[in-house]
Amino acid sequence: MGQAARDHDIDWKQLLLERQNDSWNRIREIGVGQRHHLSDGATYVLADAIRWVNELPPESIHAVVTDPPYGLIEYEDKHHDKLKSGSGGVWRIPPSFDGAKRSPLPRFTVLSQDEIAELYSFFNALAYGLKQALVPGGHIFVASNPLLSSWTFHAFTQAGLEKRGEVIRLVQTLRGGDRPKGAEQEFFDVSVMARSCWEPWGIFRKPFNGTVAENLRRYGTGGLRRISDTEPFKDVIQCSPTRKTEKEIAPHPSLKPQRFLRQLVRASLPLGIGIVYDPFAGSGSTLAAAEAVGYRAIGTDRDGEYFELAKQAFEPLSKMVVKEK
Numbered sequence: 001m002g003q004a005a006r007d008h009d010i011d012w013k014q015l016l017l018e019r020q021n022d023s024w025n026r027i028r029e030i031g032v033g034q035r036h037h038l039s040d041g042a043t044y045v046l047a048d049a050i051r052w053v054n055e056l057p058p059e060s061i062h063a064v065v066t067d068p069p070y071g072l073i074e075y076e077d078k079h080h081d082k083l084k085s086g087s088g089g090v091w092r093i094p095p096s097f098d099g100a101k102r103s104p105l106p107r108f109t110v111l112s113q114d115e116i117a118e119l120y121s122f123f124n125a126l127a128y129g130l131k132q133a134l135v136p137g138g139h140i141f142v143a144s145n146p147l148l149s150s151w152t153f154h155a156f157t158q159a160g161l162e163k164r165g166e167v168i169r170l171v172q173t174l175r176g177g178d179r180p181k182g183a184e185q186e187f188f189d190v191s192v193m194a195r196s197c198w199e200p201w202g203i204f205r206k207p208f209n210g211t212v213a214e215n216l217r218r219y220g221t222g223g224l225r226r227i228s229d230t231e232p233f234k235d236v237i238q239c240s241p242t243r244k245t246e247k248e249i250a251p252h253p254s255l256k257p258q259r260f261l262r263q264l265v266r267a268s269l270p271l272g273i274g275i276v277y278d279p280f281a282g283s284g285s286t287l288a289a290a291e292a293v294g295y296r297a298i299g300t301d302r303d304g305e306y307f308e309l310a311k312q313a314f315e316p317l318s319k320m321v322v323k324e325k
């Protein structure tokens with residue numbers, strides 16, 4: 001590379017870093033909600049995601065990695081209180097087949113048409129908010145469930161985001177595969193539905209003008225960070241359910257494993273420059289993953305207990321040693 005090209009390279013990177021610093025200092029103070037500055041590069045705000053995202057200045061974040069309430073109702077007060085008191089609601093304990101105690105999982109088959117319409121509006125409002133807050137070319141990774149992903153993902157494209165594929169997390173969630181309730185012996189050869197062995201994560205991108213190279217220079221976004229020189233980011237990732245040691249650090253009912261989250265978070269900023277946002281931060285696991293890969297990240301959650309949990313869980317989660325892939 002010649003001197004002129006090197007100067008040009010330094011100029012645009014320097015500009016990106018300066019803009020990122022300005023944006024970071026502003027957005028980590030946005031809103032009136034309580035907040036924990038978990039580290040120099042991570043902030044968690046106690047706030048409703050839909051309201052907070054609309055307070056973000058346009059083009060102030062660079063990527064979103066989030067695990068939302070898939071069916072919405074599972075984190076509504078009525079059902080969430082039942083989960084916390086151990087009395088069910090939409091949360092059910094998967095049948096035990098080896099004597100081991102299972103964690104509750106939400107049953108998405110029980111959603112009514114009205115609840116699905118509400119779910120669609122919620123994700124649509126979120127997608128509109130994220131679209132204005134993201135810089136052009138910014139990527140979104142959003143978790144879903146095979147029963148509901150068609151609704152959620154459609155709500156994102158309807159808001160004007162480009163669908164850029166899906167990441168399939170290969171994982172046995174213990175959803176489905178059961179025999180007909182109350183007639184297990186009679187229909188011992190029948191499963192009501194397939195046992196789920198995967199989790200879809202939609203990949204979306206805010207549209208931009210010009211080429212990917214131009215957008216990378218201007219905003220630091222538009223593509224995905226490669227795993228290495230010889231290996232691009234791939235859309236199938238094998239990752240077992242969250243380990244017990246991780247759950248003990250961060251006892252959230254939907255805790256995602258660091259090993260998986262770090263791969264998505266790392267890929268979400270192609271140059272490693274920018275700010276990652278998790279609207280549904282829960283235990284702070286995405287923020288911890290960002291810290292582990294050296295990125296800045298901000299999260300919101302409206303639940304005070306999870307907000308406090310993240311304060312304890314952030315450091316051990318971010319320092320946890322995980323297998324690279």
Ligand SMILES: C[S@@+](CC[C@H](N)C(=O)[O-])C[C@H]1O[C@@H](n2cnc3c(N)ncnc32)[C@H](O)[C@@H]1O
Binds near residue numbers: 067301
């Ligand atoms: C699936 S969990 C995320 C768990 C997270 N991935 C983790 O590993 O800890 C979804 C989270 O969204 C939160 N939530 C639900 N509705 C919300 C809203 N409108 N605004 C902000 N947070 C919300 C819930 O409190 C819950 O912690």
